Amino acid sequence: MEPLLQVEDLETFYGRSQVLFGVGFSGGEGEVVGLMGRNGMGKTTTLRSIMGLTRPSRGTVRIANVPMQRQPAFRIARAGVAIVPEGRQVFRNLTVREHLLMAESRRATSTPRWTVQRIHELFPRLQEREGHLGTQLSGGEQQMLAIARALMTCPRLVLLDEATEGLAPLVRQEIWSALRALKRSGMAIVVVDKNLQELASVADRLVVLEKGRVAWTGDTERLRSDPALQQRYLGI
Structure with missing residues (x-):
């Protein structure tokens, strides 16, 4: 089975400054890919390039095996991709x-639709604050x-930039718990976080x-259990 997301040889510039150099990875249905690295290494640009917010100059982005790297962001969104930007x-x-109502999708979908009620089940706090x-x-x-x-657009793939940056520990746990629930539902997720x-x-x-290059990829436990790898790629 083809992965839902395929990124190959992605190169992206801001003006004359090249930020991404041949970035590539993939993600399947129900799979969570963590994107890590020190500040300024190209994580946000990678997500923006997938979403069509910053158009790559070279490489391919396939969603369900359909090339999307030349499509505008709204067409990529209609293909089932949503982004949660840094800064909310x-x-x-x-x-x-x-x-929530503003973002509600009307397009046909093969997966259960996201409704306000379903959002409240995932995030009860939002029901308490719905008039705020x-x-x-x-x-x-x-x-x-x-x-x-983002979920109200009924995506198949969610791109999440800086999932828990600056949040209190209890809130961070609520966010990670929600992501685990989304994973169990079969949603594909690419998530940037420092922790x-x-x-x-x-x-x-x-x-x-x-x-701007893929320096390491592998199983989460391998990196978590290897302090030398962590220091090499994530240490200050």
Whole structure:
């Protein structure tokens, strides 16, 4: 069976500055791929390139074996890809409920549809806050809302940038618990996060970027159990 996501030889520039150099990896249905690396190594650019927010100059991005690297972001979204951006980017003038209804997908889907009720089951806090504006939420609640908004598009693949950065420990655990539930439902996820121990609890494989290249890829337990590898690729 072909992977749901295939990234091959991806090269991306900002102006004349090249950021990605031949990045490649894949992810299947129900698989979580963790994308790691020090700051400035190309993780966010990789997600943006997959989503079509920054168009790669070379390489291929296939969703369900369909080349998408030249498509605009809205077509990639219609193909079943959603992104949870770094910084959450909630709307100041929309309530929690309005965020969800605004993003609700009307397209046909072979998977169970995401509804407001289903979101409330995943994130009960959002039901408690459904009348609040996005900017009235805590950082952790905004992250839950950003994930929920992405899910309302009924994606097959979610790209999650900095899943738990700056969040309180209890909120981080809620986010990881939700990602494990999404994985069990068969959703494919590519997630960027700095915390190896927490990421290893949900990711099947890790891809480590260094200066825009894939420096290491492998089983999560192998990296977690090898301090020398961690220091080499993730240490400050």
